[in-house]
Amino acid sequence: MARALADVLATNIHQHITRTGIAPGTRLPERSLAEQFNVSRSPVREALKRLAAQAVVAAHPDGGYAVADEAPPGAEPEVFEVESVDAGEETYLAIAEDRLAGKLEDRVTENELMRRYAVTRAQLNAVLRRMVQEGWIERRPGHGWQFQSVLTSxxxxxxxxxxxxxxxxxxxxxxxxxxxxxxxxxxxxxxxxxxxxxxxxxxxxxxxxxxxxxxxxxxxxxxxxxxxxxxxxxxxxxxxxxxxxxxxxxxxxxxxxxxxxxxxxxxxxxxxxxxxxxxxxxxxxxxxxxxx
The missing domain is CATH 1.20.120.530 (GntR ligand-binding domain-like)
Incomplete structure (x- = not known):
């Protein structure tokens, strides 16, 4: 979550600079930004590093960062995603949907799931580990997997x-x-x-x-x-x-x-x-x- 926090803060700081028209060269104190966005200074520091890599801000001679003298061509506030849906997430959500819809039996095998969702064993195992941690499936002794009870109505x-x-x-x-x-x-x-x-x-x-x-x-x-x-x-x-x-x-x-x-x-x-x-x-x- 720390990485996601810094990413979203970078977006918010960039939008703040653009929306308020802060002049190039203006310093961006970590403490002020932390108070404005109600977070600690550590994620603000990480967010400013990300913006520096995008040339939105630049290192200030006296330390910290300031608004860059010139924004890179076509630069717009980048939209970051917080745990956005990726391939593994799509598989995870597809299994969840099928389970709630009654399309999956209480007991399943890895081979069945691999065929149904067109994933490799390594991809499936990552999803299964997550499901185990969240408590809605467990490995059966010897062979296969057992779904646990969930709210379905x-x-x-x-x-x-x-x-x-x-x-x-x-x-x-x-x-x-x-x-x-x-x-x-x-x-x-x-x-x-x-x-x-x-x-x-x-x-x-x-x-x-x-x-x-x-x-x-x-x-x-x-x-x-x-x-x-x-x-x-x-x-x-x-x-x-x-x-x-x-x-x-x-x-x-x-x-x-x-x-x-x-x-x-x-x-x-x-x-x-x-x-x-x-x-x-x-x-x-x-x-x-x-x-x-």
Missing amino acids: SETYRQGYRYRLLIEAAGILEPTFQLDREGLLRCRAEQEVLANGGVRTASPAALFDANSRLHETIAACSGNVFILDGLRRLDRLRRLMEYRKAVDRDQAERRCREHLTLIDLLLAGQRDAAADFMKLHLRSAVREKASD
Whole structure:
């Protein structure tokens, strides 16, 4: 994610330079950019290195970077992708779709999958490793693979959100709640990148991972192992349903901005307000997704 963060920041900084008409030779302090985009200075530094390689910025004699004296011919802000869909991702999503549609049996072999999706064994093994890590398939003793249970109907999907309404807001109010400030700040940086344009190019898997990571980080703060374990199990079950739904980029961006509000309430110690906001956030999300 560090590389993706620097890539998206490079896009945002380039667009900022172009949109505001910053004069050539103007220095671009890392601290100011970090404050503007709500991230640490390290990814800003990496983003500026990328822009220097594109001749958008240039090294300043006194250190750091400044807007280049002359933009390269035809230069436009480059559009970076956050975990954009590649060949492996296409295979992964195709398997997920076929599994949800009932086109794949509970038990499959590698040879069957290789023929069905026209991939090499090495390509398939990379996809299978990812599926194992995400908990929706496992190797059978001796031969073949076994798909695990997932949510497959709209009703069970809605029930999952109702379950989240019961446990996630309550977790914030647990007497054992302890704020993981570093974890939340990492999530905040990730959500800020998405809200500032990254959501437009992120793959469904990248969006799901970033958003579930935030909610699980908050659940872990509860200090209640059952709340965290319950949410993690549900996330594994609903992962494929999330992939199957068409990504509404406007809705996804709005949810990322809601995540930023939720994080800021928690960082400010406003737990009651954060719990109320969590309920509103989840109710809004299920209304949007139920209508997909």
